[in-house]
Amino acid sequence: MNDPQPVQNSLKSGRWIRSTCKMCLHSCGTRIHVTDDGIVNKIEGDPANPSNNGKLCPKGNAAIMRHYDPNRFKQPMKRTNPKKGPGEDPMWEPISWDEAFEITAREIKKSLDEDPRKILPSLEDFQKFNIWVWPLAFGNFNCFQSGGTMCGGAYHPANGYIHSAFAAANDAKHCNYWINNGTGDGFSSHLHAAAQSNWVANARIDRGMRCVTVEPRLSTSAAKSEEWIPIRPATDRHFALGLCHVMVNENLVDYRFLRKDTNAPYLVGADGYFVRNGEDKIYVWDSVENRAKPWDDPTIQKLALEGSFVVEGKECKPAFQRFKDILDECSPEEMETITTVPAETTRRIAREFFKAADVGATIEIDGRTMPLRPAAYNYYRGAQGRKLGFQANHAFKMVNFLIGNIDAPGGHLGVTLDDQWVDNSHVAPGENGMMLPNPHQLGPVPPFAYPPNTFHLMDYFPVGVHPPHLNLQVFQDPEKYGIEFTPDVMVICHSNPLWAMQGPRKEWFRFMASMRFIVVSDIIPTETTMWADVILPSHDALESWNMTMIEPPHTEGMCMRQPATEPLYDTKSEEDIFYGLSERLGILEAYNGVLNMAQGLEHKPELMLEPGRTYTDKEIADRKGRLWNDKGIDWYIDNCAVTERRPDKWYRPWEGMRLHFYIEDMLHQRDQLKEKMEDHNVPFRNEWYWDDYSPLPTKKLDPVHEEPEEYNLYGMFFKDIQLNFGESIGNPWINDIVYRDPVHIALMLNPKTAAAEGLEAGDIVRVESPYGKIYGRIGTAEGWHPDALGVSNSLSRMNIKHKGVPHAGGHFNDMLPYDLRNTDAVTGQPETVCRVKIIKLDDWPEGLKQGLTVYDLVDDIQKPGKGRRH
Amino acid sequence: MAIQETKIVGDSFQVGVRFQRYWDTSMANAFFCGELGAGLFFISYLFNFVSGMVAGMLITGIFKTYFHMTHMGVPMKSWRAILRPDRSWISRGLMAIVFYLVFGIAHCLNLTFHLDTAWGLGSTVGYIVQLLAAFAALVVMTYQGFAMSHSKAISLWNTILMPISSLTYSLTGGAVLTMLLVNLSPEKAANWEFLTGGILLLLLIDALVLVSLLYSANKRSEGGRVSTLLLLTGIYRQAFLYLVVGAGLILPALLLWLLPGNFAAALLAAVAILAGYYGYRVLVFKAGVYEPMTSFR
Amino acid sequence: MARYGMVFDLKRCIGCNACVIGCKQENSLPDGMFFTRTLSEEYGVYPAVNRVYIPTLCNHCEDAPCEKACPSGATYTRDDGIVMVDADKCIGCSSCAIACPYDQRSQIDKDLLSHGLFGTDELTPFEEDGYKRFVPGTFTKCDFCSERVDAGLDPACVVTCPTDARIFGDLDDPGSKASTLIRERNGKPPMPELKTRPKVYYID
């Protein structure tokens, strides 16, 4: 054993290559070590990348185990067992790519020729929008898109209205007071977890940034914060309105910002619309001259934010006053009855927040003097995944509006999805001095139609992203919605809807069973691949090319992915797969046309794809690289193309325009939709939740609070840094850490709640909501709101053909509602919290005793002796 | 921190008490055989009872070696264990075993064939040899206890009571086996009453050591408390109370006390004592837990 | 000669255990085996409750009980203070594991190596390549990534830590970041009462 060779993997002889992580949807820079024998033996963060700064989260560290996972799909396969269902072995039979393409194209074409709407795609790779947009090549707006079902529905449109951006983040570089509400941002999830936690840790420790986390559970964010404010689930909007109440009533407001940079002074009539003159100019009130003037009248001396006026015979108030009126009923005491957050805490936080914002302070960056507002309210999925999701988003933004930190250094900043090219600005001027609202960050939504053209009713969510859960509603009662077609083909790539969707699996299984043909492209077996007729296995991220940068909070540029090894198996890139299908379906030209538009290639005509040919992943990546900075793929192999975001793009890119404090467009959208529904006599128009549309957030309760009282607790789920949804489970390195973490191994309750329910840690229970049920084992910890029952995503996987994926006791999502009542009528965002009751059991129900469960693993780890099952 | 709050965390990533997972049953077997053999040797030595000494050496030499080897990760290299007597009790113990066997055999040969006088070496040499053998046997009886007591990690073990309990238990076991063998062999080297009386006394001492061990562990630290609780109220309660205490101490004491001179009772008592002793060896390993990591609350 | 040590900034650590996987990657560790673990501890009563994350690894004790217990001389300390195990000398007696108060020793189990990470009794190419370093039956532990350190690099777990909660450096150099942090933020070694003189410090 006198081996002079190093034994540590990163020091073995071999080469390092630059690439990009893809263990979650984000895109941290990596360097990959490949031995002389071509074995990938180490992946590290790319230290040259200013985003993740050489860091990788646990998932990023575990990519090698996905690459070498023996459960990977190794060649195209077709199903030989015609019976589909849970536990039904598909009895895969290997087939050639030719045959796989042939069958798939033939089956898709059958439906395509009859009615393209019969095709239900779910194409989810956030790092490859070129695949995402494929259905547009045959004009299909249908979707079974699993991604975003529970997160972005309202979030992205809200950011589109307010920042003209896809997402938003607090400015870790300058912020000194960071409120994290229902998000792991900076600690465990949301944007670039590895990168963002580095930025936030540096801000916390080096600059002493104070963090306050508002969450029903003591999340990582809460644990690392100076203060954890436990809150009853699904009441965050009310907490934010309570803060706004205090701020507005105690004059803790950046009035200058509201007057100059927002439409808060614009006069709003009783109907909610702005009051306009004959030239469509919106009125404001000059409180010096005490009369109304068009917003751009150069003689205006001081804009009124408060008061009640009559203009052109119409009663009206400044938008700010309208908000103040709403806040009258949102005192912290009143909100406390909903949120359980003590009124005193709300008052204190409001004051601390305002104080930290240092209103009036400025900073000079790159010769530009800007307001410095080092305080910001950050939030995401947990706080805004609500029935009234749009209003929730708006309420959180309002806290930021009031201190004037929108897109200000230190404040709350818009984050673009993918910058595409260097000198692209994501903002544009709109009407009446306002910024152009841009709610459709992912491209156009389908136009109104009745009978609907989409099976998930996207025809009626003109502001939204997509409500795929409604597929199930419509499936259960197609007549009610006037559906004239029946989807019968699913095209799924990089998506696991049978895991991701809310509503009972049982019903989704029926939906799946109703399909004539299902094709899935994935790399490993999942809940969804169990239902496929044909598997088109794709390369994994260590075998393929790509070029992207997803929602980078502090940086811009492009992250190049390159193969570290030859494909291990007979797989193809997603590009090859979808070009292969397009060719056989005869939609190649249309697809390239869609790509030219959606990928922004039109902006550099020399990069446009030619109609009649196919492109490899490398060619597409090369074009995206050139689109960004005119450099080809070879340049990216040698250079890191990521830089810190340039201040002019990052800070107040809308300078000179007014932001939408008051979102009048809500009313336009509502009334236009109403009118069209009336015109078409849409039978369910009276059931539509028209109240959801509001230009300002209100204190209306979400319906989850109105469920029958016997469901006395709130069931909620959460992501974490080790887990990409539930997907990374099965990766042995991830399993090795996840099932050792007390957060991930039981249905969690506060011990007092458990005692009140007659439960103890370790008890086996059934949890029921009005919509579905799960089984599990109770765990207790003090870091839980007494009204909450928390279920980690680690406990959500089902029995699938992957030995490393232990199942738990059913899937949390079974308990979530999937109906219109619990869907934001503005955006399609569904409710992601449910009311539950707990029933103690003596033993597991029969079906759950078989196979390796999470609890078996956990017991093995915790008992004496060497333990550990393999 | 109150004991109820102490978490046994296994190999999970929590602060709390972790089970010792390295010394398992094969190690308990080795300890048991090593101590028992040396104890038998030692007691028999006191009575110049050669068959007992030989049996003791066989038990140590064969069984202890076997179980040690099965425990060893790289048995082929186990000779290396002898290399650091300056600091490692394992090295010292291994050397002691070698001495014990070499000088023990020499002593037995000498007793049988009077080699010292036959070879004209004088009785001093024979005397030195037997003293060395006896001393080495004493080391073998206790070194494992010393190795355990040097573990700062495991409070249950980290006490001078560990080698003491090794000593008293091996003496008890040795006395029990001697008693049986004396009865079976024609040598009749020792007095039965004297032996049973000694055993009763040793049982009392064992019991005292055991109580002190638990008492001191319970007082010493959080890990010690958990170990004690594991034995008295936790998962090892039944084995500990019935096997170690009931069978190992109380039952034989009653049998030997109430039925003096009854061979069947003595046999039963012997089996019970050895079972209890073995149980003690296994359970002391199983109940060994690492102290929880410093809390940084 | 340097005297290497590590500082854990408990304010920074988010308990993500990226370090654990980073280490498993670097050192090809089999299933269930760790050279480092980040523990969590919750304390207090709702709502005044909090959780702290405590990274742990071999403390490279100056007065290392494992070294004292080792009968074969396999465990030794390098001049730069890194406590090493020479796999060629280790006999797998487990004395070091019993002696280490921090439970930082693990045995290379032959079955673990042959079962493989996916439990299929087949090894991935990563494992085929990586497991060559191990002598089955021997005990092993964190060696502060001695090969990386010799090459002038930080240990793998340090490099990947998303929050820079792990600071590696020369404790004899008063100007090193590690020394400075220990000084300025009152670094505390783990379980100092055991007098093992760890070269690992916690700051909070």
Ligand SMILES: Nc1nc2c(c(=O)[nH]1)N[C@H]1C(S)=C(S)[C@@H](COP(=O)(O)OP(=O)(O)OC[C@H]3O[C@@H](n4cnc5c(=O)[nH]c(N)nc54)[C@H](O)[C@@H]3O)O[C@H]1N2
């Ligand atoms: N590590 C990791 N990062 C990811 C992902 C991942 O799976 N893993 N997924 C990506 C995607 S697609 C998304 S959408 C984002 C989501 O990123 P986050 O929004 O950070 O993720 P979640 O964990 O879904 O929700 C955040 C928190 O909300 C809490 N929560 C649940 N219900 C409520 C409630 O009613 N009120 C409040 N205040 N909190 C509540 C949960 O406890 C959780 O801690 O992350 C992205 N990044």
Ligand SMILES: Nc1nc2c(c(=O)[nH]1)N[C@H]1C(S)=C(S)[C@@H](COP(=O)(O)OP(=O)(O)OC[C@H]3O[C@@H](n4cnc5c(=O)[nH]c(N)nc54)[C@H](O)[C@@H]3O)O[C@H]1N2
């Ligand atoms: N209970 C619960 N439900 C949730 C959530 C939750 O946190 N908890 N989160 C919700 C949210 S916010 C979202 S966005 C959705 C997400 O839902 P999905 O988008 O369905 O997310 P994943 O489960 O990650 O599915 C991604 C699939 O892509 C596959 N894949 C990975 N890499 C590749 C590759 O390179 N090529 C191909 N072809 N496939 C690949 C994976 O194997 C996996 O099957 O789930 C929602 N549902």
Ligand code: SF4
């Ligand atoms: S945050 Fe996402 S992209 Fe970054 S290292 Fe983790 S898994 Fe990879």
Ligand code: SF4
């Ligand atoms: S990687 Fe860093 S932050 Fe994560 S657990 Fe390890 S030390 Fe803590």
Ligand code: SF4
């Ligand atoms: S921590 Fe344990 S293994 Fe490391 S040097 Fe100290 S005693 Fe030895």
Ligand code: SF4
């Ligand atoms: S197992 Fe190896 S390193 Fe540990 S004490 Fe025994 S010989 Fe030394």
Ligand code: SF4
């Ligand atoms: S220093 Fe190296 S061997 Fe030690 S825990 Fe960190 S990565 Fe593992």
Ligand SMILES: [Mo]
């Ligand atoms: Mo999402």
